[in-house]
Amino acid sequence: MRFEDGGGYCSRCKYTEGATGASYNGDVDTMTQFNDVKDLPIKALKDRGIDQDVCQHYGVHTEFDERSGKPVAYYYPFTIDGNITCYKKRTLPKEFSAVGESIKGRCVDFIGQSVAGSNKKLLITEGQDDMLAAFQMLWRSYPKLKPSVVSLPNGANIKAFADNKDFIAKFSEVIFCPDNDDAGAKVVKDIAALHPGVKFMSISEKDGNDMLLKGKGREFINAFFKAAPFTPAGFVTVADVFDEATAMPRAGRPWPWPSLNKLTYGRRDGEGTYFGAGVKMGKSEVVNQIAHYDTQVLGDKIALFKLEEKPAMTVRKVAGKIAHKQFHIPDGDFTQQELIDGVKAVGDRVILYDSYGSTAWDDLKVAIRHSVVVEGVKTVIIDPLTRLTTGMDSASSNTELERVADEISKMAKDLGFHYIFLCHLKAPQTGKPHENGGKVRSNQFTGSRAMMRACYFMIGIERDKTCEDEVRRNTSSFVLLEDRAFGNVGSFDVYYNRETGDYLEPSQEFI
Numbered sequence: 001m002r003f004e005d006g007g008g009y010c011s012r013c014k015y016t017e018g019a020t021g022a023s024y025n026g027d028v029d030t031m032t033q034f035n036d037v038k039d040l041p042i043k044a045l046k047d048r049g050i051d052q053d054v055c056q057h058y059g060v061h062t063e064f065d066e067r068s069g070k071p072v073a074y075y076y077p078f079t080i081d082g083n084i085t086c087y088k089k090r091t092l093p094k095e096f097s098a099v100g101e102s103i104k105g106r107c108v109d110f111i112g113q114s115v116a117g118s119n120k121k122l123l124i125t126e127g128q129d130d131m132l133a134a135f136q137m138l139w140r141s142y143p144k145l146k147p148s149v150v151s152l153p154n155g156a157n158i159k160a161f162a163d164n165k166d167f168i169a170k171f172s173e174v175i176f177c178p179d180n181d182d183a184g185a186k187v188v189k190d191i192a193a194l195h196p197g198v199k200f201m202s203i204s205e206k207d208g209n210d211m212l213l214k215g216k217g218r219e220f221i222n223a224f225f226k227a228a229p230f231t232p233a234g235f236v237t238v239a240d241v242f243d244e245a246t247a248m249p250r251a252g253r254p255w256p257w258p259s260l261n262k263l264t265y266g267r268r269d270g271e272g273t274y275f276g277a278g279v280k281m282g283k284s285e286v287v288n289q290i291a292h293y294d295t296q297v298l299g300d301k302i303a304l305f306k307l308e309e310k311p312a313m314t315v316r317k318v319a320g321k322i323a324h325k326q327f328h329i330p331d332g333d334f335t336q337q338e339l340i341d342g343v344k345a346v347g348d349r350v351i352l353y354d355s356y357g358s359t360a361w362d363d364l365k366v367a368i369r370h371s372v373v374v375e376g377v378k379t380v381i382i383d384p385l386t387r388l389t390t391g392m393d394s395a396s397s398n399t400e401l402e403r404v405a406d407e408i409s410k411m412a413k414d415l416g417f418h419y420i421f422l423c424h425l426k427a428p429q430t431g432k433p434h435e436n437g438g439k440v441r442s443n444q445f446t447g448s449r450a451m452m453r454a455c456y457f458m459i460g461i462e463r464d465k466t467c468e469d470e471v472r473r474n475t476s477s478f479v480l481l482e483d484r485a486f487g488n489v490g491s492f493d494v495y496y497n498r499e500t501g502d503y504l505e506p507s508q509e510f511i
Contacts, residue, residue, distance in 0.1 A: 034100040037061055037075050037087050045074060047092075049213045050132045054139070057146070058112055058132060061087075075099065076128045078153060079109040088128065088153075103153075107163040110150035122171035123149045123224065126156055126179045126187070130208035134177060137208075137217040138224065156187040161194055168195070175227045177201040177208055192230035199227035253300070253378065253418070256293035257505050259492035263480050264457055267379065270413040271485070272454065274385075276423040276445045277461035278434030282476050283422040284309070284317070285496060285503040286461070287383050290420070292321035294379055295349035303371040303380045305364060307355040307387035317501075318350055319343045324500035333499075351375050359387050361404050365411065372415045383422035386446050401446070405454035421455075437464030442481045458482035474498060475506070 040061035086100025131151035178184030252266030319342030320327035432438035440460025
């Protein structure tokens with residue numbers, strides 16, 4: 001509450017501020033007024049590890065309980081234009097109030113500004129105890145030269161920088177030591193925006209006082225001399241990437257189709273590929289053929305998130321690729337033992353996911369992270385992408401697909417894997433439908449805007465399911481539509497053998 005005469009009162013902590021600005025905290029038995037603080041002794045702050053001569057330098061007083069002789073409060077001087085106007089009172093263990101004139105809305109000096117030396121380096125800390133600790137660590141290492149160390153008056157707040165520009169300008173180098181927490185990270189960005197020339201320290205403990213208490217004085221001093229200007233997240237120099245940039249280009253892990261390897265130079269970690277096709281045009285066979293190739297030829301682990309198929313059926317189909325049998329067809333030409341041997345051959349190289357529990361992206365990405373980090377998977381396949389937006393309206397669906405495309409691209413770079421999405425297509429606005437051999441375009445992919453921004457490759461699958469010639473009816477054309485990495489375009493044929501289940505490029509003799 002603020003009274004008409006300028007005084008104030010807080011009913012929560014019983015803080016009182018008189019009309020003249022005199023104040024005290026009603027919770028302390030011994031209520032010391034502003035004019036009495038200077039009569040209090042200056043002693044070491046033992047619980048903070050601060051020596052008496054450091055407190056003497058900054059004028060930090062201690063109030064003791066008259067009966068127990070134990071300290072009950074510390075008083076840190078606040079100055080305006082070099083004159084002490086009030087004290088920041090710390091009632092132990094950690095309750096703060098003000099004693100003296102109100103400083104609200106006024107241009108307050110940095111704490112310790114009035115006793116700062118003329119050294120070329122100025123160190124600024126977030127808190128007053130960190131200031132005392134930093135001064136002590138630097139002074140003990142360089143006893144002939146008292147360092148210039150000050151503190152922000154009110155924690156992680158940059159107002160003091162704006163209020164004391166002239167003071168800061170006196171120093172050729174200004175260094176800030178932020179607390180090692182979220183508030184410290186934020187204030188660093190704020191200070192860098194206001195004063196780009198300020199350098200910043202990086203410390204291993206929570207703050208400067210913790211560094212002192214844990215005996216890390218030498219480490220703190222090293223951090224002081226290694227202080228550097230703020231670097232925005234993601235900012236790199238040529239030196240940072242020199243080794244990677246000068247390494248000779250290498251092809252990634254190959255695809256099962258040689259022509260696709262020529263177009264894309266293989267699959268690289270951190271990149272993604274989108275396959276798009278019409279209904280029942282061969283998307284699932286793409287998944288099964290890649291799973292067979294990766295596990296049996298490359299010896300890799302692969303994660304299959306087939307969101308419209310039971311895991312057992314997926315295993316049957318991958319096993320069929322290995323045995324060149326159609327294990328999922330009731331009248332297929334195979335025995336029970338061949339089926340068992342085929343499933344055993346799949347082994348633990350295929351990681352599966354039962355989507356009938358949930359197809360929400362936030363659940364799926366946890367499973368993806370586990371498959372890569374824990375299981376060692378190098379390729380992640382999700383089929384189909386649109387299952388992640390089932391039940392959403394058009395606007396919500398597009399928003400979710402943009403989120404998925406963005407987040408998985410970042411995960412792939414962070415964790416080091418290649419991801420593949422199988423996508424449904426929108427019907428062509430003109431010309432033949434996809435099922436009749438219609439051309440596939442990039443903008444026909446559901447959620448195409450997000451995909452075109454986030455992925456490295458987009459591949460369309462074209463096939464005429466109505467063709468009378470059986471060979472042509474079972475032959476697809478893979479068309480590379482988008483290639484962010486190399487800018488290539490091209491197409492090639494892939495034949496589905498209905499007897500063996502192979503979905504590969506036809507041999508020269510076949511052609």
